[in-house]
Amino acid sequence: MVEVAPFHEFVIKLHGLCNIACDHCYVYELRDTGWKSRPAVMADRTMEQLALRIAEHARRHRLPQVTLVLHGGEPLMAGRARVDRLVTAVRQALDTTTRLRLSLQTNGTLLNDAWLDLCHRHGIAVGVSLDGDRTANDRHRRRADGRSSHPAVERGLRLLRSPRHRDRYAGLLCTVDLRNPPLATYEALLAQEPPRIDFLLPHATWQYPPPGHDPARAPYAAWLITVFDRWYRSAAPPETRVRIFEDLVDLALGGSPASEAVGGAAAGFIVVDTDGSVQLADAYRAVHDGASETGLDVFAHDFDTVARAPRVAGARRGRSELARQCTDCSVVEMCGGGMRAHRYRPENAFDNPSVYCADLMGVAEHIGHRVRSDVRELLEGLR
Structure with a gap:
């Protein structure tokens, strides 16, 4: 039987609904409608079976560590007893x-x-989704009745920090809005004192491009470059870690890829x-209805079977399935x-x-040039 690359991380949709109504949500507001037919919360029986499947996979591949990311919807809507039950079941298995x-994303x-x-x-570890100040956050992250969610997020963050x-406190996840x-x-x-910030580009495709999409102007590159220059000029060590910038700096210096995003x-x-049910990453919910579906589930299939499934294997090929235009590109080693x-x-x-x-090309070229120039200057100063 063909060997498979094991999964090291499991994103668990513990609760399928949410207590706010973000209009840019990739679960409810994009192409996918699968959430409508699924239970709102993961049942005890499902949690127990999931724990057994994760443990089985870890033993089979002798994994020194597995990561559970509690997700949703809003995972806290599942209640503390359910979170405690799932974590305890996995740990015991x-x-x-x-x-x-x-970790938990809320x-x-x-x-x-x-x-x-x-x-x-x-x-x-707790990560919190926040798009900026109240004005920025309220562009999308409002309650169903239109009220701002920002004061409640602020209260939670004050406790967390x-x-x-x-x-x-794991950090903040911010979806980029060009406005x-x-x-x-x-x-x-930064005012929320996060140990790390993740900037997320809105999930989009060529069929359904992101807001403000303009390949001639690359506005998302311009947005990120402005933040990068501010971050890069800050004191050493930086005020916070920024995942996409750290990854691109590392790749510019010959490091190995650490994420699918770059x-x-x-x-x-x-x-x-x-x-x-076993699903592909949430980004596929932007593709078409059912694009994240694998047709597999933890009751009938182990995770090795999942890994061998053509749709799953296709999503895990990394740079090996890039378009010719990408493989011939000067920044492919960075943007991937x-x-x-x-x-x-x-x-x-x-x-x-x-x-x-x-946008990826613009950011990669800017960061690559800046970092390599600084390294050359540093090395010349040591001669």
Whole structure:
């Protein structure tokens, strides 16, 4: 039987619904409608089976560590007892030789001391989605009745960055909106004292391009470059880590790809939804209805079977399946073709450059030139 590359990370859709109504949400607002037919919350039976499948996979591949990312929807809507039950089930199922790493991605509105005490008990790192200051955040992240979610997120973040809970604070996830001034957005995020910031380009395809898409002007590159220059000029060490910038700096200096977003690393994670069905990454929800579906589930299939499934294997090929235009590009070692889902066109599926090609090229060229120039200057100064 063909050997498979194991999954090291499992994104668990513990609760399928959300308590706010972000109009840029990739779960509810893009092409996919699968969430409508799934249970709102993961049942006990599904959690128990999932725990057994993860442990089975870890033993088979002798994994020293597996990561669980508790996700949604809004995972805190599942309640503390359910989170405790899932984490306990997975930990008990794993051998003592496999370490369990835990994180949780939340909109932050439901965070309180009781939740954070649970996170301390289980060692769960907490990431919060925030798009900037109140004006920036309220462009998209409002409640269903139109009220701002920002005050509730602020309350949650004040708790999270307090001395009592600071070590549970993983960072902020910000979806880029070109209407939000880049420096003001970055400063607003810095004000929350995050240990790390992830900037997410809106999930989009050639069929459904992102807002403001303009390959001639590359506006997303301009936005990110403005923030990069501010971040790069800051004191050493920087005020915070920024994942996309760190990855591109490392790649500019010959490092290995660490993510699918840039560098073209093969996906090392898989998604499990509330009904136990196995899904591709949420980015595929931007492609077409059902694009994230694998047709597999944790009751009938182990994770090796999942890894061998053609749709899953195709999504994990990394740079080996890039379009010819990408393989011949001068910055392919840095951008890696971007996220696979962002390459989609109906006529030839994923055999295209990313819809963000011009933006990725602009950012990669700028960072590569800046970093290599600084290294050359440093080396000349040592002679």
